[in-house]
Amino acid sequence: MSSIAISYGENGTVFCGLKSDGSHLADCFGSNPAITHATPNHLPFIGLTGGNGFICGLKMDSNQPFCWGSTGLVQMGVPLQMGKNSEYLEITAGDNHLCGLRKPLMGMFRNTSLVDCWGYNMTKSYNFDGQLQSITAGSVFNCGLFAQNRSVFCWGDELSSNVNVIPKEMRFSKIAAGGYHVCGILEGVNSKVKCWGNNLIPEEENFLYSGLLSVDLTPEDPMISVVGGKFHACGIKSNDRRVICWGQKIEKSTPPPNEVKLYEIAGGDYFTCGVLAEASLLPVCWGISFPSALPLAVSPGLCKSIPCSVDSYEFTNETATCKIPGAHICLPCSKGCPIEMYKVDDCSSTSDRKCDYNCSSCSSSECISNCSNAAISGIKNGNFWKLQLPVIIAEASFAVLLISIVSLTSVMYVKYKLRNCKCTFSAKKYSGNGKIRPDLDELKVRRAQMFTYKELERATDGFKEESIIGKGSFSCVFKGVLKDSTIVAVKRAIVSPDLKKNSKEFRTELDLLSRLNHAHLLGLLGYCEENEERLLVYEFMANGSLHEQLHSTNNELKRELDWVRRVTIAVQAARGIEYLHGYACPPVIHRDIKSSNILIDEEHNARVADFGLSLLGPANSSSPLAELPAGTLGYLDPEYYRLHYLTTKSDVYSFGVLLLEILSGRKAIDMKFDEGNIVEWGVPLIKAGDIEAILDPILRPPENIESLKRIANVASKCVRMRGKERPSMDKVTTALERALAILMGGPCNEQPILPSEVVLGSSRMHKKSSQRYGNRTSDMDGGDLEDQRIEIRAPSWITFPSVASSQRRKSSISESDLDGKNLEMRSAGNGNGGGDGLRSLVEEIGPASPQEHLYLQHNF
Numbered sequence: 001m002s003s004i005a006i007s008y009g010e011n012g013t014v015f016c017g018l019k020s021d022g023s024h025l026a027d028c029f030g031s032n033p034a035i036t037h038a039t040p041n042h043l044p045f046i047g048l049t050g051g052n053g054f055i056c057g058l059k060m061d062s063n064q065p066f067c068w069g070s071t072g073l074v075q076m077g078v079p080l081q082m083g084k085n086s087e088y089l090e091i092t093a094g095d096n097h098l099c100g101l102r103k104p105l106m107g108m109f110r111n112t113s114l115v116d117c118w119g120y121n122m123t124k125s126y127n128f129d130g131q132l133q134s135i136t137a138g139s140v141f142n143c144g145l146f147a148q149n150r151s152v153f154c155w156g157d158e159l160s161s162n163v164n165v166i167p168k169e170m171r172f173s174k175i176a177a178g179g180y181h182v183c184g185i186l187e188g189v190n191s192k193v194k195c196w197g198n199n200l201i202p203e204e205e206n207f208l209y210s211g212l213l214s215v216d217l218t219p220e221d222p223m224i225s226v227v228g229g230k231f232h233a234c235g236i237k238s239n240d241r242r243v244i245c246w247g248q249k250i251e252k253s254t255p256p257p258n259e260v261k262l263y264e265i266a267g268g269d270y271f272t273c274g275v276l277a278e279a280s281l282l283p284v285c286w287g288i289s290f291p292s293a294l295p296l297a298v299s300p301g302l303c304k305s306i307p308c309s310v311d312s313y314e315f316t317n318e319t320a321t322c323k324i325p326g327a328h329i330c331l332p333c334s335k336g337c338p339i340e341m342y343k344v345d346d347c348s349s350t351s352d353r354k355c356d357y358n359c360s361s362c363s364s365s366e367c368i369s370n371c372s373n374a375a376i377s378g379i380k381n382g383n384f385w386k387l388q389l390p391v392i393i394a395e396a397s398f399a400v401l402l403i404s405i406v407s408l409t410s411v412m413y414v415k416y417k418l419r420n421c422k423c424t425f426s427a428k429k430y431s432g433n434g435k436i437r438p439d440l441d442e443l444k445v446r447r448a449q450m451f452t453y454k455e456l457e458r459a460t461d462g463f464k465e466e467s468i469i470g471k472g473s474f475s476c477v478f479k480g481v482l483k484d485s486t487i488v489a490v491k492r493a494i495v496s497p498d499l500k501k502n503s504k505e506f507r508t509e510l511d512l513l514s515r516l517n518h519a520h521l522l523g524l525l526g527y528c529e530e531n532e533e534r535l536l537v538y539e540f541m542a543n544g545s546l547h548e549q550l551h552s553t554n555n556e557l558k559r560e561l562d563w564v565r566r567v568t569i570a571v572q573a574a575r576g577i578e579y580l581h582g583y584a585c586p587p588v589i590h591r592d593i594k595s596s597n598i599l600i601d602e603e604h605n606a607r608v609a610d611f612g613l614s615l616l617g618p619a620n621s622s623s624p625l626a627e628l629p630a631g632t633l634g635y636l637d638p639e640y641y642r643l644h645y646l647t648t649k650s651d652v653y654s655f656g657v658l659l660l661e662i663l664s665g666r667k668a669i670d671m672k673f674d675e676g677n678i679v680e681w682g683v684p685l686i687k688a689g690d691i692e693a694i695l696d697p698i699l700r701p702p703e704n705i706e707s708l709k710r711i712a713n714v715a716s717k718c719v720r721m722r723g724k725e726r727p728s729m730d731k732v733t734t735a736l737e738r739a740l741a742i743l744m745g746g747p748c749n750e751q752p753i754l755p756s757e758v759v760l761g762s763s764r765m766h767k768k769s770s771q772r773y774g775n776r777t778s779d780m781d782g783g784d785l786e787d788q789r790i791e792i793r794a795p796s797w798i799t800f801p802s803v804a805s806s807q808r809r810k811s812s813i814s815e816s817d818l819d820g821k822n823l824e825m826r827s828a829g830n831g832n833g834g835g836d837g838l839r840s841l842v843e844e845i846g847p848a849s850p851q852e853h854l855y856l857q858h859n860f
């Protein structure tokens with residue numbers, strides 16, 4: 001257990017850390033939304049640990065473990081305890097299990113230790129003779145370190161793999177288990193590391209290993225910390241706090257950073273992260289498949305209510321505090337000094353030992369430059385100047401000469417290169433107050449403005465923590481104010497080690513976003529791509545995300561989202577998605593429809609956001625796209641997940657989950673209910689006609705429940721197992737528009753209700769439909785869809801009925817389609833569902849040809 005933890009596994013990698021502000025809250029970044037989205041933002045923790053697909057924290061108030069993420073083997077989202085009021089000193093996670101070391105027992109049991117484990121096949125309480133100081137979990141086993149004789153013992157599944165062949169007579173100060181091995185720091189002055197266990201790489205391993213070195217071939221350096229990966233281990237060296245790793249090395253993995261110093265370290269399976277021993281306290285990671293830098297300052301150690309021991313010192317720093325009275329963050333004292341340095345001061349209770357350069361025996365450039373700086377500032381006598389001045393003057397003159405030559409050559413080269421260029425200014429027009437005012441042509445295919453990093457840094461007040469308005473798996477969203485006073489949201493990508501891929505994906509997202517233009521899609525205003533920085537500038541959505549409002553802890557806020565507002569948001573979001581599927585060219589599959597991607601603007605209009613996972617489908621395609629599933633747990637289309645069969649119907653599934661969420665006020669996955677999956681819970685109730693049972697209890701049911709009944713029916717059809725049997729988005733939109741009209745007291749008839757042409761709170765234009773889509777729509781709608789429409793801004797957030805929209809759609813759907821009658825008949829009688837009924841998306845949009853290049857993006 002430490003202040004940082006890593007979760008790994010096929011659902012993605014996640015880094016979590018305790019915030020450095022003394023709040024003890026956890027902050028997580030990574031690609032497993034089951035963890036990042038479930039991170040409790042109100043529970044302070046003593047420390048963290050991570051396993052395969054989950055993270056656990058030891059709760060500060062009750063000393064009980066609390067886990068979040070996804071594993072069927074350990075219960076998520078509830079405090080764990082075995083025995084009444086059991087409290088734990090430390091927790092540790094293996095691949096699929098968690099163990100907790102109980103606080104020392106009293107009285108006659110004081111010489112025994114209890115370890116409670118959950119998950120895998122270890123769920124029980126283990127009783128050991130002797131007091132345990134700490135425990136550590138490997139893949140499928142655990143080890144404990146006895147407090148008195150500092151010996152180690154292990155138990156669990158992997159005893160055949162030598163983890164219990166513990167080096168005899170060795171005494172350890174710390175231990176850390178990896179996948180199938182254990183490492184310990186030897187007690188005493190030399191603090192060397194000893195590792196043992198199984199190091200053979202199983203055949204089913206997917207990675208190529210470049211150096212097959214056994215993990216028990218440990219470095220000679222004394223260490224202050226050690227962690228285990230699956231087939232490797234890393235440690236912080238005691239003399240200079242630099243990191244060193246050994247064991248099996250995966251080809252193309254990022255090497256450990258050799259220039260930085262670390263306070264703390266945590267291991268995943270194939271990668272490792274540490275906390276920089278700098279004022280920033282930022283995490284740094286290396287290995288495979290994880291960004292190298294993360295924008296969150298974390299605590300460098302645990303905040304404990306015991307005084308620091310003699311071989312540690314209290315970390316005191318304005319940037320990281322330990323707010324509990326009488327508690328301290330204790331860091332281990334470094335031992336010795338790096339080569340070419342000598343000890344100036346011993347480790348005290350408040351600072352680490354201090355070293356200085358031994359200038360009489362310098363050989364490295366670092367030592368030489370440090371010694372000459374010291375000499376310049378420290379030596380003031382005339383002798384020095386007499387000897388050194390001519391040298392310094394000669395060096396300076398040479399430097400000036402060199403700079404002049406280089407500058408001159410560069411200027412001449414640039415002039416030569418530009419000799420045939422004429423300067424043309426872009427068509428961007430600025431109004432008097434500096435606001436961008438695009439002309440009509442620009443509006444049709446909007447192009448994003450390029451910002452410099454400096455501009456966006458200024459706009460967000462230096463990307464300071466207070467400007468953060470949201471967090472994605474691999475990005476932070478900041479509120480910013482541009483020079484012309486426009487309020488914007490700036491999405492800053494977490495730097496990936498694979499810059500090339502990063503840049504390619506960034507441009508793909510840009511390309512995609514700048515081509516999409518619809519009142520209910522979040523507008524991209526600009527971007528910045530400088531060095532490793534990738535930033536996107538969006539319109540600012542004053543009311544945050546639908547997720548924040550629907551699941552707020554403030555009941556008043558939830559109630560503000562009454563039925564009319566909820567259904568309006570559903571209609572508007574449906575229109576945005578319908579546009580992506582039917583009018584964008586090439587069609588776009590969003591792939592991550594969920595309530596946190598539906599943003600609400602000042603006038604309470606919904607905008608579909610985050611095309612980070614979007615896939616551009618080539619226009620002339622003939623089979624559904626086979627891609628690896630990506631998206632968010634609970635919203636993910638099972639057909640896509642299992643068969644990798646991706647069509648726009650995958651978005652329809654996610655939208656169905658969103659509708660259930662809007663109706664019920666429940667999260668897509670909410671483990672506090674017996675049936676935690678909203679689809680498994682809601683659909684049987686809807687099918688049984690018990691609509692009231694699924695409605696959000698915070699709101700009174702509307703007078704005319706018919707409208708919500710219709711929406712519930714639509715939702716249950718959207719989440720059908722087979723994509724072919726789900727309605728398409730235009731049909732869903734039409735049905736929702738009708739439901740909204742009924743809710744607002746309109747007639748319950750087949751007539752068209754709401755237009756996508758008349759949308760409030762926006763005066764943007766639809767993109768011109770492509771030839772192909774023009775044809776498709778005219779087939780279905782009698783061809784009366786104008787190619788280009790202007791949306792009319794109206795004074796409130798409600799959308800008004802109009803005839804045009806449903807005329808456009810009326811030939812594409814009859815009410816009975818969505819009542820399911822025709823559908824069921826068709827799917828029973830004719831697997832292809834031909835005729836004018838629901839057609840599979842494969843037929844509707846023409847799927848992608850496998851030969852064509854697909855643009856897959858994953859959030860930058």
Ligand SMILES: Nc1ncnc2c1ncn2[C@@H]1O[C@H](COP(=O)(O)OP(=O)(O)OP(=O)(O)O)[C@@H](O)[C@H]1O
Pocket residue numbers: 033036469470471472473474475476477489491522538539540541542544545548592596597599609610612859
């Ligand atoms: N334009 C915006 N205006 C206001 N708030 C925004 C804006 N864009 C994003 N946010 C806030 O930031 C949060 C994170 O957004 P982001 O798109 O990065 O991640 P996400 O979609 O929630 O997660 P993931 O990237 O894991 O899918 C949103 O839930 C929202 O609260």
